[in-house]
Amino acid sequence: MASTQVLLLQLLLVSLASASHYFGATTTFTYKGRNPDGTFKVDFQNRDTFDGCQYSHQWSCYNGDCGTDVEYHRGVLDRSTNAPRYNNQWCETETVLTKHVPSNKPFEMRANSCCWIPAHNDVYWRLLTHVDLGTRSDTGEPNRSPDVAILPFLRVPENCPRSYRLMAFDPDGDTVRCRYGNTVDSECSACYQPSGFFLDEDSCTLHYRYANADPSVYGFELVVEDFPRYPITLAYSDGSFSSKSPLTVERNRQTSTPDPWTTMSAATTISQWWYWGQSTPTTPNTPPHATTPPLSKLPLQFSFLVDPPAPSCQEGEYLPMFVNPTPQHGDHIHAEVNKEVEIRVKARATYSTLHDIIMSGPTNISKHRSTHDEFVIRWTAAPEDLGEHYAICFAVESFTGSGIYQSEMRCVVVDVTKEQVYGDVTVNAMVNSIVSEEETKNAMTAHDDTASKLSDPTNTACSLKRHSNSTHVIAVIPLNACGTQLEEDDDNLIFKNEITTVDDHSDLITRKHLLEVEFYCQYPKRGNVTLGFTAHRKSVTVWEKGFGTFTYQFEFFHTNHFRTMMDPNSYPLEYDVGSRIYIDIEASSSINNTELFVESCWAAPYDNPNYRPTYPIIENGCEVDETVEIYSPDHQAQFKFSMEAFKFIGLHDQVYISCSVLMCEAGNPNTRCSQGCINSTQSGGHHHHNRKREAVIQSASHFVSQGPLRLRRAAESLLNPDQTNLNLNLNLVFIAGCLLAAVGMISAVVMYKAKMSKVKYEPLPAFET
Incomplete structure (x- = not known):
C-alpha cells in the first residue's frame, strides 16, 4: 500500500512538472461607456505569459455582480526562445474581454490554476482584480484603473545588482502603490516574497541585490493599487455612495511624487563596489499595509531568473547598453488614431552579440530590426483608443557562448490624441x-x-x-x-x-x-503574384545606393537578328515544341560605365519565384541547357540568347522564363560580372559576392521574368488530311485493342472465380492454431 502511495505521489509530481508553463500576467480595465439598456461597458486587458501561445487565463466572478461576457479579441504580443533551459520559449498574449455589467458597483474577478514554471514559490497561481466604476466627485467621471506594464520575463547575472522600476500610469492622477500579495488563495497562492530582493512599495521599485544563480525562477506575485490624493466620494447607479481617502499606512512611509507616473523599471546597473560599500535596505518581517481601502486592485505577476555571474557588470560590455535614439524611461510619445507610431531602440555591447528585443505593450504592436542595427517598435492606434494611454516596455538581449544578457528595462507612455492642429x-x-x-x-x-x-x-x-x-x-x-x-x-x-x-x-x-x-x-520587399497572371510584364525599375535608378527590360524577339520585338498585346506567345525562342534582357541606368550580368535563368509553369521545381537554363553564369546559344551584345548592358522551346510534362501548357540579374561597375575585375561563369562546386563564391556588394561596385541581384509562352499541343498543329486520317485510324486500332484487352481480363476473372469455388476449406488441428 505504501509503495502505491509513493508511486501516485511521483506521478503527481511528474504531472505538475510537465504542466509547469506559467510565467506571469497583468490585468487592467477601461470604462467604455453606457449601453442603451443601461448596463456599463467595460474592457479588460489581460496579458498572459506561458511557454506557448495557445494558453490564456479563465476568469471567474469572485465577488459582486460581474455581468456578462459579450466579446473578446486575442493576439500575440511577443515571444522569445531565450527562456529558462527547461522551457522552449515564452509567449505573451493579450486578451481584450468586453463585459456588460448591470451597475457601477464594485465587483471582483479571479483567475487561478496550476502551474508556474519551476519556481522558488508555490506551483499554483492566483490573480485577483478589484473593479470600482463609481462616479468620482473630483472628476465627475467613472473611476479608472492604472495602466501597468512590465516585461513578463526578466533576467540578471548573479553578481550585478540592478533596479527595476514599474511603469504604472493612473489617468485620474491617483497615487499608485505596489506591494506583495498578502491574501492567500485570492491575491496570491503561497504569497512568497523572494529573498535577495527589496521592493520599495511607494515608488514601485524592485531592487535586486544578490541571490544565488539557480535554474528555477523567482515568481513575483505583486498587487498594484491606486488611492486618491484627496478625500473623494464615489456615486453609484443605485443612489448609494462610498468615501475614499488618501493612502495611509501603519508606519510612516516616503510619499509618492505628485507625478501620476510611478515607475518600477529600467535599470541602471549598480556596480559591485557601490553595492558592497553602501548600506542597503532590508525587507521587514511584517511589511506595513494600507489602512484605507484602494480604489482599484490589479494583479502584477512576472518571472525573474538569476543567471550565473557575468564577466563584467559594466553596461555596454556584456550587458547591452541603450544609446541614442532610444527614448528615456518614462518618456511620453504622441500617437494619433490610424497613424503608425514608431519607437526606435538602439543598444551596444562590446563583448557580446545583440540578439533580439523583447517588449510588452498593446495589441497589434510589432517589432523589426533595421539594417542600421536598430530595433523599431511600431503600433497603430485604433479609433477606440482615442484618449487612452498605453505603457510599452522593452529590453535588448545579447549572448556570448551560453551566456544570455539583458539590458535594463525601459518603459514609455503612448498618449493617443486627436490630430495636431497644424493641419493635414x-x-x-x-x-x-x-x-x-x-x-x-x-x-x-x-x-x-x-x-x-x-x-x-x-x-x-x-x-x-x-x-x-x-x-x-x-x-x-x-x-x-x-x-x-x-x-x-x-x-x-x-x-x-x-x-x-x-x-x-x-x-x-x-x-x-x-x-x-x-x-x-x-x-x-516581397509580394505575391496571382497564378492566373497571363499578360505581358512591364519593365522593372529599381533604385539602389551607388547605382541610382535603372530599368530592366525583358523581351522576346522573332529572329536571331533581334530587330522585331514580339507584340506585348499578343501574349501569351505560342511556340511549337522544338522551335527556337529568342530572348533579350537590357538595362538602362542613370549611371554611366555600368554593365549587366545574368547570373541565372530558369523556367517554370507559373510566374511565381517561389515555385518548385524549376528547369535550369543558366546557372552561376554558365549555360546549363544544351540548346542555349548566346549572342554578342550591342552594348555592355545587354544580354541576348536563344534556346529551343519545350513543354513541362503533365497538363502544364505554358512556360514562364525568369532570370536573376545584377549591375556592376564596368571593367572592375573585382565584380561578379567580371568573373563570368563560375562552377557551382567552387567554394567561397557567395562570401566573395557579399563582400564586393558592400564596396558599392555592384548591385544586389534582381528578379525579372517574362511570359507566358504557350506550347501548341498536337491536336492544335496544322496537319494534312491524309495525316489526320492516319491518326484517326491509329486511334481506332488503339481503342479496339483496349476493348479486346478488357474482354480478356474479364474472362480470366470469371474462370479464376469458378476454379476457386471448387476449393474446400477445413479447420486446422488444434496444435496448428
Missing part, C-alpha cells in the same frame, strides 16, 4: 520620389523670419518654394537626394525625410526650431 499631411509614394503635401494653417506662415527646409536643401531641386503656395507646403523629393535616408528591415524598404521650420538667418544652425514634420514611404 498627405504623403504619396511614387516610383522614384516622395510627394508630401502639408496644409500649413498658419503654422509655418505665422512668422516672416522663418523658412521650411528638407534635411538637405543644398540641391536646388530640393527647394520647397518650387511647388508650395500660400496655404500648402508641397515637396517632391527624390528617393536618392535632399537628405532622404534609406532604411531596411526584413519586410520593407523605408525612405525617410523631414520638413523643418527654422529661422531664416542661417543655413547651418538654428535656435528657433519651431516645427518638425517627419514623413516616410514604405515599399514592401
Whole structure:
C-alpha cells in the first residue's frame, strides 16, 4: 500500500512538472461607456505569459455582480526562445474581454490554476482584480484603473545588482502603490516574497541585490493599487455612495511624487563596489499595509531568473547598453488614431552579440530590426483608443557562448490624441520620389523670419518654394537626394525625410526650431503574384545606393537578328515544341560605365519565384541547357540568347522564363560580372559576392521574368488530311485493342472465380492454431 502511495505521489509530481508553463500576467480595465439598456461597458486587458501561445487565463466572478461576457479579441504580443533551459520559449498574449455589467458597483474577478514554471514559490497561481466604476466627485467621471506594464520575463547575472522600476500610469492622477500579495488563495497562492530582493512599495521599485544563480525562477506575485490624493466620494447607479481617502499606512512611509507616473523599471546597473560599500535596505518581517481601502486592485505577476555571474557588470560590455535614439524611461510619445507610431531602440555591447528585443505593450504592436542595427517598435492606434494611454516596455538581449544578457528595462507612455492642429499631411509614394503635401494653417506662415527646409536643401531641386503656395507646403523629393535616408528591415524598404521650420538667418544652425514634420514611404520587399497572371510584364525599375535608378527590360524577339520585338498585346506567345525562342534582357541606368550580368535563368509553369521545381537554363553564369546559344551584345548592358522551346510534362501548357540579374561597375575585375561563369562546386563564391556588394561596385541581384509562352499541343498543329486520317485510324486500332484487352481480363476473372469455388476449406488441428 505504501509503495502505491509513493508511486501516485511521483506521478503527481511528474504531472505538475510537465504542466509547469506559467510565467506571469497583468490585468487592467477601461470604462467604455453606457449601453442603451443601461448596463456599463467595460474592457479588460489581460496579458498572459506561458511557454506557448495557445494558453490564456479563465476568469471567474469572485465577488459582486460581474455581468456578462459579450466579446473578446486575442493576439500575440511577443515571444522569445531565450527562456529558462527547461522551457522552449515564452509567449505573451493579450486578451481584450468586453463585459456588460448591470451597475457601477464594485465587483471582483479571479483567475487561478496550476502551474508556474519551476519556481522558488508555490506551483499554483492566483490573480485577483478589484473593479470600482463609481462616479468620482473630483472628476465627475467613472473611476479608472492604472495602466501597468512590465516585461513578463526578466533576467540578471548573479553578481550585478540592478533596479527595476514599474511603469504604472493612473489617468485620474491617483497615487499608485505596489506591494506583495498578502491574501492567500485570492491575491496570491503561497504569497512568497523572494529573498535577495527589496521592493520599495511607494515608488514601485524592485531592487535586486544578490541571490544565488539557480535554474528555477523567482515568481513575483505583486498587487498594484491606486488611492486618491484627496478625500473623494464615489456615486453609484443605485443612489448609494462610498468615501475614499488618501493612502495611509501603519508606519510612516516616503510619499509618492505628485507625478501620476510611478515607475518600477529600467535599470541602471549598480556596480559591485557601490553595492558592497553602501548600506542597503532590508525587507521587514511584517511589511506595513494600507489602512484605507484602494480604489482599484490589479494583479502584477512576472518571472525573474538569476543567471550565473557575468564577466563584467559594466553596461555596454556584456550587458547591452541603450544609446541614442532610444527614448528615456518614462518618456511620453504622441500617437494619433490610424497613424503608425514608431519607437526606435538602439543598444551596444562590446563583448557580446545583440540578439533580439523583447517588449510588452498593446495589441497589434510589432517589432523589426533595421539594417542600421536598430530595433523599431511600431503600433497603430485604433479609433477606440482615442484618449487612452498605453505603457510599452522593452529590453535588448545579447549572448556570448551560453551566456544570455539583458539590458535594463525601459518603459514609455503612448498618449493617443486627436490630430495636431497644424493641419493635414498627405504623403504619396511614387516610383522614384516622395510627394508630401502639408496644409500649413498658419503654422509655418505665422512668422516672416522663418523658412521650411528638407534635411538637405543644398540641391536646388530640393527647394520647397518650387511647388508650395500660400496655404500648402508641397515637396517632391527624390528617393536618392535632399537628405532622404534609406532604411531596411526584413519586410520593407523605408525612405525617410523631414520638413523643418527654422529661422531664416542661417543655413547651418538654428535656435528657433519651431516645427518638425517627419514623413516616410514604405515599399514592401516581397509580394505575391496571382497564378492566373497571363499578360505581358512591364519593365522593372529599381533604385539602389551607388547605382541610382535603372530599368530592366525583358523581351522576346522573332529572329536571331533581334530587330522585331514580339507584340506585348499578343501574349501569351505560342511556340511549337522544338522551335527556337529568342530572348533579350537590357538595362538602362542613370549611371554611366555600368554593365549587366545574368547570373541565372530558369523556367517554370507559373510566374511565381517561389515555385518548385524549376528547369535550369543558366546557372552561376554558365549555360546549363544544351540548346542555349548566346549572342554578342550591342552594348555592355545587354544580354541576348536563344534556346529551343519545350513543354513541362503533365497538363502544364505554358512556360514562364525568369532570370536573376545584377549591375556592376564596368571593367572592375573585382565584380561578379567580371568573373563570368563560375562552377557551382567552387567554394567561397557567395562570401566573395557579399563582400564586393558592400564596396558599392555592384548591385544586389534582381528578379525579372517574362511570359507566358504557350506550347501548341498536337491536336492544335496544322496537319494534312491524309495525316489526320492516319491518326484517326491509329486511334481506332488503339481503342479496339483496349476493348479486346478488357474482354480478356474479364474472362480470366470469371474462370479464376469458378476454379476457386471448387476449393474446400477445413479447420486446422488444434496444435496448428
